[in-house]
Amino acid sequence: MRWSFRPSRISAMGSLLWPWLCAASVALSLLMLATLLTLLATRGLGHFWPAALEEATLHSGETVIGQPVRETPLPNTAGIERLYFTGNRDIDGASWRWVALDDIDTVAVPDDLIRLERSPWGDFIGRLEAVESEGQRFEDAAAWAFVARALTLPDSQRPNAQLQLTAANGHTITQPLSGVTLFQAPNAMSWGQKVVVWSERIWQFLSEGPRAANTGGGVWPAIFGTVLMVILMSVIVTPFGVLAAIYLNEIAHQNRLTRLVRIGVRNLAGVPSIVYGVFGLGVFVYGIGGSIDSWFFEDALPSPTFGTGGLLWASLTLALLTLPVVIVATEEGLARIPDAQREGAVALGATRLEMLTRVVLPMATPAMLTGVILAVARAAGEVAPLMLVGVAKLAPQMPVDGEFPYLHLERKFMHLGYHLFDTAFHGEDVQAAIPLVFATALLLVLIVLVLNLTAIFLRHYLRRQRGNEC
Amino acid sequence: MTPPRLPFLRQPLRLIHDRIATGLITAGGIGVLLAILAIGVFLIWETLPLLAFGDAFSLSTLSPLAWGTLKAALAAMLFATPIALGAAMYSALFMSTRLRSRVKPILELMEAIPGVVVGFVAGLLLAPWVERHLASTLLVIVWLPLSAALAGGLWYLANARLRQWLPLSWAGVWLMPWLAIMVTLALWLSPLMEQAWFGGDLRRLLDQQYGLDYATRNALIVGIAMGFAVIPSIYSLAEDALADVPASLMEGAQALGASRWQALWKVALPTAGPGVFSAVMIGAGRAVGETMIVLMASGNTALFSASPFEGLRSLSASIAIELPEASPGGLTYHLLIFAALSLFIFTFLVNTLAEVVRQRLRRRYQRLGGKL
Amino acid sequence: MKGNGLKRYRLRFNQHYRLWLAGGLLFFCACAWGQPSPVGGTLGAVGSDTMAGLMLRWGEALHHRYPDITLQFQAGGSASAPTALVAGTTRFGPMSRPITERERQQFIERYGYPPHELSVARDALLLVVHRHNPLASLTRKQADAIFSTSLDCGGPQPIRRWEDLLPADQWPYGKIALHGRNLASGTHRLFQEQALCNGQFRRDISEHPGSSAVIAAVGESPNAMGYAGYNHLNPMVRALPLINDKGTAITPSVATIQDDTYPLSRDLYLYVNLPPGERLPPAEQAFLELIFSDEGQQIVQAAGFVPLPQTQRSPLLLGD
The missing domain is CATH 3.40.190.10 (Periplasmic binding protein-like II)
Structure with missing residues (x-):
């Protein structure tokens, strides 16, 4: 081999600067990742923070009360406009208001502004005038104390009361206490109180079901559905993946065909997930599900029982999708075990089964585990195939409940990733949904990252532990 | 390998157990492999009815989608390949070992970020932002490599102490704030430049002078978002290939007087070339099949256009939104399954090619005496 | 030592084995018995995607009024409503378009009378x-x-x-x-x-x-x-x-x-399966009363749709 190094000035310059461009690529990738994560974290967690309410007086004399959301330049003219979340859909017909900054005279942050969450009209933002309960009338501090105390009681014990509320435009409404789910005066809160409210709302987000048709409330059914689907999937994929890996590595003759099969399996990991979804829809849902329906659930036809997307088919499809991951990881683990171990076992009189179950498999367990965790991480983030085989926009029935047989494999279920897609693209008011979407995205990313990190650490730790064996 | 004798009665039982288990494993293994094979068989089987429809016109409705898929993949690769390969070269050959052991897993974690999250951010945040700041975006894309080179130039001019403080082997980290500052600077300056060069509004200029349309969700956005998603897979494989180049080769080149970069360019890259190539192929395969990002960030416009500012529609996104509503057995159903089949065949071929190339490379390394 | 090791491995294998077995059993049992749950104090409705938010809000309000009634809604698109009505799996089929003649004929073929069409909101x-x-x-x-x-x-x-x-x-x-x-x-x-x-x-x-x-x-x-x-x-x-x-x-x-x-x-519809001359069971009747009440129509507005004009909000008692 001959190398020629021409000492020209340009190539010297290049060879000095190229490494910097390469270094910048690393820095840029890290920067993009960090930006994305920071964006998700701030927007996702910031949504739960009890933000200050502003009272803006316009030059026209009108007042706008609301939470400032964002500012954008006006089109076609100079100037900036600000978006306020004003609530009060029942009074104004909309819960958002754009105000040009030039129109604003003064902005104040008075302590007596309140924010209510109520059904069916969503948020109210304005002032509390008085509370009437059983003939009594409370005003000012007494009214506040009354509401604060009443809301700590469980639903059934709450007093029958009417809140007198005033909105920004002077419009007064009467709101029964029974419809109120949250009452706060964010401007009057101290930092500590805000932190408490913030963490309470995050907890609500994690533990409650969606309310008001996905525009509020939490994502608990989606978390539950995701986890349940992933568990079912790993129950299916682990035995089959391991079986296939053992067959490929320990039993099949190592010839050209086996090599081809191995390459094929490896490549399946690169086949787009939507293709698996198509397969799941065609074979599981329409094929197998349709047949099950015509054999066992004929009385329910034409409305399908198993012949439509559901938990079982989604798990099976994702199991197929992640099968290559488990096979490849297990095979790598098996290949790493020195032949001496196997020969030793056989030499001591073990049959192949004994050799496999007592020597080889225990040694390959970490690899299997890593494979399964990676499979779970991949499955938790997949959405495209699920759109074809079984997620629902809203599934008020959980797939697990008190009714026999407790686990309903034919039911549709909610999934975090699809919930995200759905609220961002199908929701009623996209502007209101975006903060929730950010929170959901953050949650999904966290789940997937934690799973991946577990796999990485597990692999790292076990490799180091067995380092002397290999 | 005769096993030692065991008590008379247990022997046959164990052997029978062994037979049965081996049979079961074989059956299970072959069953699983057949199930995987069934995907291809199913897709082909369900495509056959299309022949019965005998309708060449219906196939032509898929061609803008195929074009959209390729356009999206091309845009993503244009964005991702330079960054991923640059990052791979840097972390394989310049980065300090300690930093590399941290940075590599982090970059590989990027791959785990679900497509639906990337698509949402790209479609609902990035796309409107870029629409309002088109000139700034283009400026940043040009400005970033320049600012990296600038950092390099400044580094050579700096005094020795500063160079020790900020060594090249850690540049992947300390360039982050530098780049962030440079991007902010570019964003701050770009309105002035737009004013000076493009008459205040680049989009209006594009529209009036060149007749170029601008769609909010376009190939540029898809390229950036999907590029972000495929960077880690290209990076990871290319880095492996480069890092496994036998050290003796690099040392030999450097001993003959080559600089580190020359050794990389003339020795490591040609040697690891097939590995790098297969990394790019696998990235392309992923870009072609990615669904959620394209669905959410592309606008789903079935157009034949090469403009990076116009929308596109991909095969995978069409399958995802139209298939659940298509009645099984209908023309649309079979057409969409044909689309899935073409995705399947394409990615399978690309991946097989990449895998074969990679295995050949591995044998070459063994011959050259490197570690496996 | 050696014996210990073997025992441990055997134990581990057995555990795995049982786990798999249990998993498999659970799986098949659930498969075989996973039938649609019987309705007890629950109203079922199957249909339009567009109306999902509306139906769920009505369901919430109904549950609030009568705590032992719950509404289970399955959104499968407007086309799923006639299918479910014909199959008898539901009595209520919300649809965002009028039922087609073919769908109506299918229903008549099965039951001998047409489904009852109610306009419940406007869009x-x-x-x-x-x-x-x-x-x-x-x-x-x-x-x-x-x-x-x-x-x-x-x-x-x-x-x-x-x-x-x-x-x-x-x-x-x-x-x-x-x-x-x-x-x-x-x-x-x-x-x-x-x-x-x-x-x-x-x-x-x-x-x-x-x-x-x-x-x-x-x-x-x-x-x-x-x-x-x-x-x-x-x-x-x-x-x-x-x-x-x-x-x-x-x-x-x-x-x-x-x-x-x-x-x-356009109108948004609710199709009801009700034989002529019969009255709806009380729970179903309560649901319809809610829909046409002021509260129900306020919910329509809260869900973003347009309520019916006053003249169409007839206190509806089907079968009278």
């Missing part, structure tokens, strides 16, 4: 533009000329640019960027029928997988125009008044949609 298709867009109104011919290639409503030529609709200095944004829904959605089909006179859509319309994505896209770009359902409207965008056949511009509002003067308005 409209809106043409939306950026909130600062000064365009006053559109004629239906113009709407067709903007969105279609076929011009079946009789427009003279396609409209491609804002200059064709507005003076250039008022809205200098060049080409109109079009946004709409994907092929499979009911909104797409409805817009094609009503606004394009069954014509062909242009090819360069961005097809979004959801109505709120259309609103989001239009709200962000000044050169955009799109169509979406009334319940997705928010102040990011402005709904354009349409000029009707008599030449007056009709702004889509609660009043104009209620009395059907806004050209693209």
Whole structure:
């Protein structure tokens, strides 16, 4: 081999600067990742923070009360406009208001502004005038104390009361206490109180079901559905993946065909997930599900029982999708075990089964585990195939409940990733949904990252532990 | 390998157990492999009815989608390949070992970020932002490599102490704030430049002078978002290939007087070339099949256009939104399954090619005496 | 030592084995018995996607009124409602379009009487533009000329640019960027029928997988125009008044949609399976009463749709 190094000035310059461009690529990738994560974290967690309410007086004399959301330049003219979340859909017909900054005279942050969450009209933002309960009338501090105390009681014990509320435009409404789910005066809160409210709302987000048709409330059914689907999937994929890996590595003759099969399996990991979804829809849902329906659930036809997307088919499809991951990881683990171990076992009189179950498999367990965790991480983030085989926009029935047989494999279920897609693209008011979407995205990313990190650490730790064996 | 004798009665039982288990494993293994094979068989089987429809016109409705898929993949690769390969070269050959052991897993974690999250951010945040700041975006894309080179130039001019403080082997980290500052600077300056060069509004200029349309969700956005998603897979494989180049080769080149970069360019890259190539192929395969990002960030416009500012529609996104509503057995159903089949065949071929190339490379390394 | 090791491995294997076995058993049992759950104190409804939010809100309110009644709603698109009604798996089928003659015939074949049709709320298709867009109104011919290639409503030529609709200095944004829904959605089909006179859509319309994505896209770009359902409207965008056949511009509002003067308005339906001469069971009756009560119609408004005009809110007692 001959190398020629021409000492020209340009190539010297290049060879000095190229490494910097390469270094910048690393820095840029890290920067993009960090930006994305920071964006998700701030927007996702910031949504739960009890933000200050502003009272803006316009030059026209009108007042706008609301939470400032964002500012954008006006089109076609100079100037900036600000978006306020004003609530009060029942009074104004909309819960958002754009105000040009030039129109604003003064902005104040008075302590007596309140924010209510109520059904069916969503948020109210304005002032509390008085509370009437059983003939009594409370005003000012007494009214506040009354509401604060009443809301700590469980639903059934709450007093029958009417809140007198005033909105920004002077419009007064009467709101029964029974419809109120949250009452706060964010401007009057101290930092500590805000932190408490913030963490309470995050907890609500994690533990409650969606309310008001996905525009509020939490994502608990989606978390539950995701986890349940992933568990079912790993129950299916682990035995089959391991079986296939053992067959490929320990039993099949190592010839050209086996090599081809191995390459094929490896490549399946690169086949787009939507293709698996198509397969799941065609074979599981329409094929197998349709047949099950015509054999066992004929009385329910034409409305399908198993012949439509559901938990079982989604798990099976994702199991197929992640099968290559488990096979490849297990095979790598098996290949790493020195032949001496196997020969030793056989030499001591073990049959192949004994050799496999007592020597080889225990040694390959970490690899299997890593494979399964990676499979779970991949499955938790997949959405495209699920759109074809079984997620629902809203599934008020959980797939697990008190009714026999407790686990309903034919039911549709909610999934975090699809919930995200759905609220961002199908929701009623996209502007209101975006903060929730950010929170959901953050949650999904966290789940997937934690799973991946577990796999990485597990692999790292076990490799180091067995380092002397290999 | 005769096993030692065991008590008379247990022997046959164990052997029978062994037979049965081996049979079961074989059956299970072959069953699983057949199930995987069934995907291809199913897709082909369900495509056959299309022949019965005998309708060449219906196939032509898929061609803008195929074009959209390729356009999206091309845009993503244009964005991702330079960054991923640059990052791979840097972390394989310049980065300090300690930093590399941290940075590599982090970059590989990027791959785990679900497509639906990337698509949402790209479609609902990035796309409107870029629409309002088109000139700034283009400026940043040009400005970033320049600012990296600038950092390099400044580094050579700096005094020795500063160079020790900020060594090249850690540049992947300390360039982050530098780049962030440079991007902010570019964003701050770009309105002035737009004013000076493009008459205040680049989009209006594009529209009036060149007749170029601008769609909010376009190939540029898809390229950036999907590029972000495929960077880690290209990076990871290319880095492996480069890092496994036998050290003796690099040392030999450097001993003959080559600089580190020359050794990389003339020795490591040609040697690891097939590995790098297969990394790019696998990235392309992923870009072609990615669904959620394209669905959410592309606008789903079935157009034949090469403009990076116009929308596109991909095969995978069409399958995802139209298939659940298509009645099984209908023309649309079979057409969409044909689309899935073409995705399947394409990615399978690309991946097989990449895998074969990679295995050949591995044998070459063994011959050259490197570690496996 | 050695014996210990062997024992441990055997134990571990057995554990795995049992786990797998248990998993498998559970799996098959659940498969075999996983039937639709029997209705006990629950009302079932199957149907329209568009009305999902509405049905669920009604369900919440019903549960609030009568804590032992719950509504289980399965959103499968309007087409799933007739199927479920015919199959008898549900008594209520909410639909965002009227039932087709074929679907009605299928129902009659099975039961011998037609399903009961109730209009429960009103909805409209809106043409939306950026909130600062000064365009006053559109004629239906113009709407067709903007969105279609076929011009079946009789427009003279396609409209491609804002200059064709507005003076250039008022809205200098060049080409109109079009946004709409994907092929499979009911909104797409409805817009094609009503606004394009069954014509062909242009090819360069961005097809979004959801109505709120259309609103989001239009709200962000000044050169955009799109169509979406009334319940997705928010102040990011402005709904354009349409000029009707008599030449007056009709702004889509609660009043104009209620009395059907806004050209693209429609009813939302609830189909009920009720044999003639019979009365509904009390729970079902309570649900219908809720829907037509003031509270129920307020929920319609809270869900973003338009309530029925007072005259249509008959205190409905089916079978009387």
